[in-house]
Amino acid sequence: xxxxxxxxxxxxxxxxxxxxxxxxxxxxxxxxxxxxxxxxxxxxxxxxxxxxxxxxxxxxxxxxxxxxxxxxxxxxxxxxxxxxxxxxxxxxxxxxxxxxxxxxxxxxxxxxxxxxxxxxxxxxxxxxxxxxxxxxxxxxxxxxxxxxxxxxxxxxxxxxxxxxxxxxxxxxxxxxxxxxxxxxxxxxxxxxxxxxxxxxxxxxxxxxxxxxxxxxxxxxxxxxxxxxxxxxxxxxxxxxxxxxxxxxxxxxxxxxxxxxxxxxxxxxxxxxxxxxxxxxxxxxxxxxxxxxxxxxxxxxxxxxxxxxxxxxxxxxxxxxxxxx
Numbered sequence: 001x002x003x004x005x006x007x008x009x010x011x012x013x014x015x016x017x018x019x020x021x022x023x024x025x026x027x028x029x030x031x032x033x034x035x036x037x038x039x040x041x042x043x044x045x046x047x048x049x050x051x052x053x054x055x056x057x058x059x060x061x062x063x064x065x066x067x068x069x070x071x072x073x074x075x076x077x078x079x080x081x082x083x084x085x086x087x088x089x090x091x092x093x094x095x096x097x098x099x100x101x102x103x104x105x106x107x108x109x110x111x112x113x114x115x116x117x118x119x120x121x122x123x124x125x126x127x128x129x130x131x132x133x134x135x136x137x138x139x140x141x142x143x144x145x146x147x148x149x150x151x152x153x154x155x156x157x158x159x160x161x162x163x164x165x166x167x168x169x170x171x172x173x174x175x176x177x178x179x180x181x182x183x184x185x186x187x188x189x190x191x192x193x194x195x196x197x198x199x200x201x202x203x204x205x206x207x208x209x210x211x212x213x214x215x216x217x218x219x220x221x222x223x224x225x226x227x228x229x230x231x232x233x234x235x236x237x238x239x240x241x242x243x244x245x246x247x248x249x250x251x252x253x254x255x256x257x258x259x260x261x262x263x264x265x266x267x268x269x270x271x272x273x274x275x276x277x278x279x280x281x282x283x284x285x286x287x288x289x290x291x292x293x294x295x296x297x298x299x300x301x302x303x304x305x306x307x308x309x310x311x312x313x314x315x316x317x318x319x320x321x322x323x324x
Contacts, residue, residue, distance in 0.1 A: 003037050008288055010034045028202045028225040032209040034231045038165055046191070057101050059139065061110035062308040063287045066137040068116050069146035070155050074246040076100075077270040078146060079115040082280075099136055105140065106280050107290055107315050109308040114140070134166050142286050143170065149245040149259060155244055170241035171264055175227035178218035180324045187212075191219035198225055206232065244279060246270055 014030050017023055053286060067075050078084055083102030104111040116133045143163075147155045163170060182188075187207060189200045202225060203217055210232055219228075230236040245259045249269040261265045266282055268275045290313075291306035306323055 001058070007034065010037070024199075024225075025205055029205055029209055031225055032206045032229055032232075035233055036210065039167075039233060039235070047214050049277060053078055057086055057099050057114060057136070058201055059112065060101075061103060061112040062143045063109070063289060064112045064114065064139065065104075065142050065144055065283065065287070066114050066116060066140035068133065068137055068159070070148070070151065070159070073146045073148045073155070074270045075115050075146045078244075078246070078268075079113060081270055081273065081276065083113055087113075099133075104280070104283075106284060106308040107289075108291055109168045109284075111283070111287070134163070134168070138168060141238065143168075143239055143241040144283070145170075145241055145243050147243060147245050149247045149251050149255070152255075153286055167236045168228075168240045169230070169236055172238055174238050175223045175231050176220040177228060177231045178216070178220065179228075180216045182214040182216060183217045186213050186214055190214045190217070193219065193222055195219060196222055198223060198228055203228060240264075241288055242266055242279075242282060244268055248274065288312070294322065 010030050010033055014027065014034070017027060017030070019027065036058055067079065077103050079100065082104050085100060085102030098117065100115040102113045102115065104113050114136060115181065116136060136166065144158065145159055147159075160170065187204055189203055196221065206217060206229060207213070207217075212232070241264060243262070243265045245265065245267045247269060248256045248259075248267045249272050256267055259265055266279045268279055271274075288311045289308055292309055292312055293301045293303055293306055295301040309316060309318055309321065
């Protein structure tokens with residue numbers, strides 16, 4: 001039985017297993033196996049060869065933004081509007097077949113925008129060019145998920161599921177769990193809060209599934225088994241995401257209002273160039289960028305050129321970038 005078949009069998013068993021106290025250990029083990037098989041599925045094979053034309057894009061600028069979405073939602077049109085790069089746009093699907101980079105200039109910052117080929121359902125299992133698209137998306141600082149406003153939340157739910165299955169966690173903080181494998185001494189388990197979703201026995205079962213028999217575990221929050229598995233696997237990517245609903249000129253005002261009020265959502269129209277300035281300001285906030293202006297002692301600040309840094313940057317980071 002191949003990996004895809006094993007994943008399918010485990011997903012079916014999880015869906016038909018009732019969630020209660022008696023089955024929590026069984027479900028925890030199934031989720032651990034599922035995460036392990038999905039990680040194996042995404043590992044490059046020896047016969048995979050090169051990454052493919054257009055996907056090996058060097059990171060440049062002050063930040064990187066990945067533009068993902070299903071085919072024909074307006075990604076290429078958006079890239080052409082926001083940057084000086086012309087990306088082919090047409091009324092048929094799969095116009096973009098490679099990764100096309102562009103640069104957004106905003107508030108003195110150069111933000112690299114990557115127009116990725118349209119994702120299809122099953123991308124996480126390697127359908128289409130899904131693995132390559134997802135691999136590039138993992139290197140971004142922020143994901144813009146371009147959605148068709150005329151299709152409601154269907155595309156959003158499908159894409160979230162695809163990205164979740166390959167370890168990309170959108171708008172979710174990292175689990176506050178300390179985990180460190182050891183060479184001996186068994187499994188040391190502690191928690192600073194009352195746990196309602198995990199227990200010491202379940203933690204041990206999950207670790208044993210990964211052939212880990214000696215480790216130190218400390219829960220600092222009431223985390224779920226899925227969150228603990230994320231910490232054990234260690235290759236999960238937590239990144240901010242903006243859900244951008246395009247084509248709002250084709251839906252009612254009531255639907256526009258509903259979509260705009262959702263968390264992390266922005267509504268736009270590339271065709272009519274509506275709300276693009278607001279989207280840029282929102283993207284700036286999600287990238288957590290700041291402008292730093294320098295001055296010599298006794299002189300006025302130099303506003304001719306700003307140093308673009310992240311909000312978490314230290315003085316050492318600013319000095320190092322200014323000296324570069």
